[in-house]
Amino acid sequence: MNSNILRIVTLVLLSISLLANVFFVMELRGTDERMEELKDKEAMLLEQYKVLQRNYEVTKENFEVLRRKDMREILLEGRAVEDTAKAIVYWNPQTHFVYLDADGLPAPPPSKQYQVWFRQKDTYIDLGVFNYQTDVPNFFRMKNAVEAGGFAVSLEKIQGNKQPTNIIVSRYFDEKP
Numbered sequence: 001m002n003s004n005i006l007r008i009v010t011l012v013l014l015s016i017s018l019l020a021n022v023f024f025v026m027e028l029r030g031t032d033e034r035m036e037e038l039k040d041k042e043a044m045l046l047e048q049y050k051v052l053q054r055n056y057e058v059t060k061e062n063f064e065v066l067r068r069k070d071m072r073e074i075l076l077e078g079r080a081v082e083d084t085a086k087a088i089v090y091w092n093p094q095t096h097f098v099y100l101d102a103d104g105l106p107a108p109p110p111s112k113q114y115q116v117w118f119r120q121k122d123t124y125i126d127l128g129v130f131n132y133q134t135d136v137p138n139f140f141r142m143k144n145a146v147e148a149g150g151f152a153v154s155l156e157k158i159q160g161n162k163q164p165t166n167i168i169v170s171r172y173f174d175e176k177p
Helices: 004-067
Strands: 073-080 085-091 099-100 112-120 121-130 137-143 148-156 169-174
Touching: 004 099, 004 137, 073 148, 085 148, 085 169, 099 112, 121 137
Parallel strands: none
Antiparallel strands: 073 085, 073 169, 085 099, 099 137, 112 121, 112 148, 148 169
């Protein structure tokens, strides 16, 4: 009888040991899965950090350019009296750099895109198109402008036009502000 009790106790202990092993293996697998999730999250956060760092560097560079004394700030206003659309061009006549703050413009329709121009005498010269976004600042570095007689932003087909067809805001230097 002693040996039967010993066998029963041994079987109970082996069963408990087996259940404990199963439990700990399952816990270990859960820990491994959580570790993988944390590694994925860490990689995602690292990518977000890199994007934020790059955005910070671009913003810092833009502010340094805008702080230069030879940078001109030119307010572009809507063509109609009741039009409240506005944009600001920052232009350096010496370096020819052009930046555009387009936050005062309304969001364009889905099939349209804004295009920026400078005027030389009676000719409009393309400075590029940009993708207006409602959830981020709309501040853009455009192509260089040499001997500009004014600036305009037009609403055009996607990818732009060779000449402006629908000027939304403008300022020409021969006009009074």
